[in-house]
Amino acid sequence: MNTQITFLDVKFKNPIVLASGILGVTAASMKRCIDMGAGGITIKSLSMEPRTGHPNPTMGGFDNYFINAVGLSNPGVEEGVEEVKKFKQMCDAPIIGSIFAGSVEEFGKVAEIMCTAPIDILEINISCPNVGEEFGSPFAYSTEAAAAITKAVKKVAKKKNIPVATKLSPNAWNITQIAEACTRAGANAVTAINTASGMVINSDFQTPYLSNKVGGLSGPALKPIALKSVWDIYNNVDSPIIATGGVTNGEDAIEMMLAGGTLVGVGSAVFWRGPEVFSKIVDEMKEYMKKNNVKSLKSLIGKAHTNKPKIR
Numbered sequence: 001m002n003t004q005i006t007f008l009d010v011k012f013k014n015p016i017v018l019a020s021g022i023l024g025v026t027a028a029s030m031k032r033c034i035d036m037g038a039g040g041i042t043i044k045s046l047s048m049e050p051r052t053g054h055p056n057p058t059m060g061g062f063d064n065y066f067i068n069a070v071g072l073s074n075p076g077v078e079e080g081v082e083e084v085k086k087f088k089q090m091c092d093a094p095i096i097g098s099i100f101a102g103s104v105e106e107f108g109k110v111a112e113i114m115c116t117a118p119i120d121i122l123e124i125n126i127s128c129p130n131v132g133e134e135f136g137s138p139f140a141y142s143t144e145a146a147a148a149i150t151k152a153v154k155k156v157a158k159k160k161n162i163p164v165a166t167k168l169s170p171n172a173w174n175i176t177q178i179a180e181a182c183t184r185a186g187a188n189a190v191t192a193i194n195t196a197s198g199m200v201i202n203s204d205f206q207t208p209y210l211s212n213k214v215g216g217l218s219g220p221a222l223k224p225i226a227l228k229s230v231w232d233i234y235n236n237v238d239s240p241i242i243a244t245g246g247v248t249n250g251e252d253a254i255e256m257m258l259a260g261g262t263l264v265g266v267g268s269a270v271f272w273r274g275p276e277v278f279s280k281i282v283d284e285m286k287e288y289m290k291k292n293n294v295k296s297l298k299s300l301i302g303k304a305h306t307n308k309p310k311i312r
């Protein structure tokens with residue numbers, strides 16, 4: 001059984017990667033995910049300067065979803081670069097750098113620093129839904145802004161031969177067009193999707209649950225939206241996809257690949273199933289492969305597009 005995946009010429013022992021923002025940015029925590037079976041890591045999104053993020057409460061877990069407004073807290077890109085270097089001294093697993101900024105120009109500058117780290121792929125986070133008061137609407141809602149940022153970052157990353165993936169938002173009404181614009185602007189891949197804008201009201205206190213009031217929805221409730229986004233992008237855009245959103249078990253991951261994902265991001269499931277979630281998901285995928293006589297995971301990418309629905 002072959003679980004290996006090559007994505008943008010980078011070899012992953014399996015397609016399951018830690019999504020950005022989960023489990024911090026230290027080399028030790030990222031290495032732990034690899035030890036626990038992840039095929040690769042995405043670092044927390046890094047900004048030019050360190051950020052403390054929003055005050056508590058910033059996160060809540062419910063039956064089928066998480067809501068968070070962490071507010072992109074991070075130690076800044078320079079410290080992130082050092083952690084990536086340490087990570088690469090500890091293991092040779094692929095690492096995806098993630099950056100965000102408030103303008104096209106600043107994205108270019110953060111990318112310049114991020115690309116001094118030994119990252120394998122650079123992810124451009126233009127889709128965080130919980131920093132609107134500071135940054136306005138996410139750039140991922142506009143084809144022009146998404147393309148301009150992708151172009152600026154690509155220009156920098158190209159000098160270091162680092163491929164870029166732009167991370168998209170499920171709140172853009174035209175995610176396929178945004179993906180297409182980013183691809184035309186030089187993105188080698190897209191990540192679909194970030195959290196969906198949402199909120200929770202605390203009926204006991206009669207207040208919003210989060211200090212930021214609104215936040216990003218993740219976890220199982222997000223999966224059908226993620227699947228549809230991946231499906232639409234695969235159908236219309238010539239870019240490989242890091243399929244992310246609501247993947248909790250092996251079957252979810254298989255569904256994401258059948259919809260068109262090449263890699264599969266896992267975030268909130270770490271909070272539900274612990275860091276062992278990576279090996280558990282991979283084992284569950286292997287069980288599926290055995291049961292369905294699938295020799296290689298690669299063969300599943302986009303396969304649901306050619307099969308007709310069946311009545312069970």
Ligand SMILES: Cc1cc2nc3c(=O)[nH]c(=O)nc-3n(C[C@H](O)[C@H](O)[C@H](O)COP(=O)(O)O)c2cc1C
Nearest residue numbers: 019020021045125193194218219245246266267268
């Ligand atoms: C607490 C938390 C923090 C996150 N921080 C980031 C971030 O810094 N950058 C980013 O691109 N996405 C961030 N995300 C979004 C995830 O990477 C992922 O796209 C989203 O949670 C959907 O996947 P999931 O349902 O597996 O969690 C964050 C998600 C959560 C739950």
